[in-house]
Amino acid sequence: MEPKRELLEALCANARTETADLARQTGLSESEVEATIADLEGEGTIRGYQAIVDWDDLDEGHARAAVELNVTLDRETGYGEVSERLAKFPEVSSLHLVSGNYDFLMIVEASSVRKISRFVSEKVAPVPEVTQTVTHFVMETYKEGGIEMNGDDDDDRLSVSP
Amino acid sequence: MARVRTSERVGRVPPSGIRKFFELAEEREDVISLGVGEPDFSAPWAARDAAIASLERGQTSYTANRGMRELREAIADHCAERYALDYDPGEEVLVTTGVSEGVDVALRALVDSGDRVAMVDPSYVSYRPGVLLADGEPLPVRTREDEQFRLTYESLDRAGASEADLLILCYPNNPTGAVMREEHLEPVAEFCREHDIRVLSDEIYADLTYEGEHTSIATLEGMRERTIVFNGFSKAYAMTGLRLGYALGPSDGIAAMNRIHQYSMLSAPTTAQHAALEALESCDDDVEEMVGAFNRRRRFVLSRFSEMGLDCFEAQGAFYVFPEVPGDDEAFAEGLLEDQGVAVVPGSVFGEAGEGHLRVSYASGLPQLKEAMNRLEAFVN
Numbered sequence A: 001m002e003p004k005r006e007l008l009e010a011l012c013a014n015a016r017t018e019t020a021d022l023a024r025q026t027g028l029s030e031s032e033v034e035a036t037i038a039d040l041e042g043e044g045t046i047r048g049y050q051a052i053v054d055w056d057d058l059d060e061g062h063a064r065a066a067v068e069l070n071v072t073l074d075r076e077t078g079y080g081e082v083s084e085r086l087a088k089f090p091e092v093s094s095l096h097l098v099s100g101n102y103d104f105l106m107i108v109e110a111s112s113v114r115k116i117s118r119f120v121s122e123k124v125a126p127v128p129e130v131t132q133t134v135t136h137f138v139m140e141t142y143k144e145g146g147i148e149m150n151g152d153d154d155d156d157r158l159s160v161s162p
Numbered sequence B: 001m002a003r004v005r006t007s008e009r010v011g012r013v014p015p016s017g018i019r020k021f022f023e024l025a026e027e028r029e030d031v032i033s034l035g036v037g038e039p040d041f042s043a044p045w046a047a048r049d050a051a052i053a054s055l056e057r058g059q060t061s062y063t064a065n066r067g068m069r070e071l072r073e074a075i076a077d078h079c080a081e082r083y084a085l086d087y088d089p090g091e092e093v094l095v096t097t098g099v100s101e102g103v104d105v106a107l108r109a110l111v112d113s114g115d116r117v118a119m120v121d122p123s124y125v126s127y128r129p130g131v132l133l134a135d136g137e138p139l140p141v142r143t144r145e146d147e148q149f150r151l152t153y154e155s156l157d158r159a160g161a162s163e164a165d166l167l168i169l170c171y172p173n174n175p176t177g178a179v180m181r182e183e184h185l186e187p188v189a190e191f192c193r194e195h196d197i198r199v200l201s202d203e204i205y206a207d208l209t210y211e212g213e214h215t216s217i218a219t220l221e222g223m224r225e226r227t228i229v230f231n232g233f234s235k236a237y238a239m240t241g242l243r244l245g246y247a248l249g250p251s252d253g254i255a256a257m258n259r260i261h262q263y264s265m266l267s268a269p270t271t272a273q274h275a276a277l278e279a280l281e282s283c284d285d286d287v288e289e290m291v292g293a294f295n296r297r298r299r300f301v302l303s304r305f306s307e308m309g310l311d312c313f314e315a316q317g318a319f320y321v322f323p324e325v326p327g328d329d330e331a332f333a334e335g336l337l338e339d340q341g342v343a344v345v346p347g348s349v350f351g352e353a354g355e356g357h358l359r360v361s362y363a364s365g366l367p368q369l370k371e372a373m374n375r376l377e378a379f380v381n
Helices: A003-013 A019-026 A030-043 A079-087 A113-124 B008-012 B017-027 B045-056 B069-083 B098-110 B127-133 B153-158 B182-194 B251-264 B270-282 B284-307 B329-340 B366-380
Strands: A063-071 A092-097 A104-110 A130-137 B093-096 B116-121 B137-142 B166-170 B198-202 B227-232 B245-248 B358-361
Touching: A003 A019, A003 A030, A003 B284, A019 A030, A019 B284, A019 B366, A063 A079, A063 A113, A079 A092, A079 A104, A104 A113, A113 A130, B008 B127, B017 B329, B045 B270, B069 B093, B069 B245, B069 B270, B093 B098, B093 B251, B098 B127, B098 B166, B098 B198, B098 B227, B098 B245, B098 B251, B116 B127, B127 B137, B127 B166, B137 B153, B153 B182, B166 B182, B227 B251, B245 B251, B284 B366, B329 B358, B329 B366
Parallel strands: B116 B137, B116 B166, B166 B198, B198 B227
Antiparallel strands: A063 A104, A063 A130, A092 A104, B093 B245, B227 B245
């Protein structure tokens, strides 16, 4: 496997892995690891690093919704222009153009369901190209970014086996 | 208390050295185990789904003794694609309940009383008892760290293997992680051809060969007709609990094995056969992903051993490394478990040539490996 890909896979598994450990895993030297990560960041392949949080563990409120959006386009306005406008809203945590019955899938996060409702009705729906919104509030998260939220971490293998 | 008289044959089989460490490890709660001989991944979802679907369809009957025809065909195709070796799914493939059953049946089918069975030392714990239970005489062939734990023409000669009737190979090797490439296997093949030795080649870790392709000894000239190849789904597809393996070999050998298999096992578990078929057909990507993760862990662990000054040759297969430790390996492993709560298996459990080593499995997540290596370092210092 290419060292870049190897490094990306290791970072996807845990972005906080120390350089020394990344070097041990990939067989690169520590300076090569640092240089490769710098290249990947510079090229925009690595866009950022985030924590995967189980918000239910916090007392503070957190709400999330998947919003389906349909839009109409004209000669001057394409998906790119619409997405640029929508992506600017800080409440939008991810935005995808998708195939199927609607155009965009938008993930929205806020501190309450009410705030998300208001955001969709007051900020998203009035965007001129948006013709329809369907909001699905997230009731429970079982898996996020490849990590199971309530997963059973117990290792039930035999502790010593042939 | 009433006692049952047991056979003299069973009496010849010593208790498992692994059992003792299992019991010690089970007594403690804070143990990080590097003593596991199975992947920490689950079987690919597609394979699990196929198993579930087969149950939903009520496919709970015996299959043909040799295994489902479709599965045998898929195994033969897989082998043809990978090694350019053709096996007839009707006569030359036997689906078994794990490689363990396959090897046991082969030993019982191919070994006559008093036959000498040479085997790589160190290697998997079940071969020696299997030979004893088949009334054969085990003949360990020592391998050495300075020869990368590979079998050589000279090591076979030195051990008196020219008198052997059968040779058990296990590469990639459990416990050392050693691999034998084509150039290393050729002299072994030459020895077997010269002395008319049949070969049982346990290749269960074939997919876990890093940096290069696995070679099966059956691909070498004059070897297909004298070799039974074993492989299965336990390691590459993380399906240990489904107990599914297979044997490939000349029709007379497979027929003899099937004669025992049909009376003892009847057929391998049907649900597992459905899972295995799906695994062969659609789970290559899952295997590749898992092998990539193992390879990163392998490099990590090797690098840590090198940093802590423990001599450890560069294992290139399976998911074990085999570092050398000072003094008695059993005492070292017990001390490590007591002091630091890290379970490993002493190398001597796998044969005399394993003395002074530990089998360290990296089939655990990196956070556990990292912590275990830190504890090991603290113990060594």
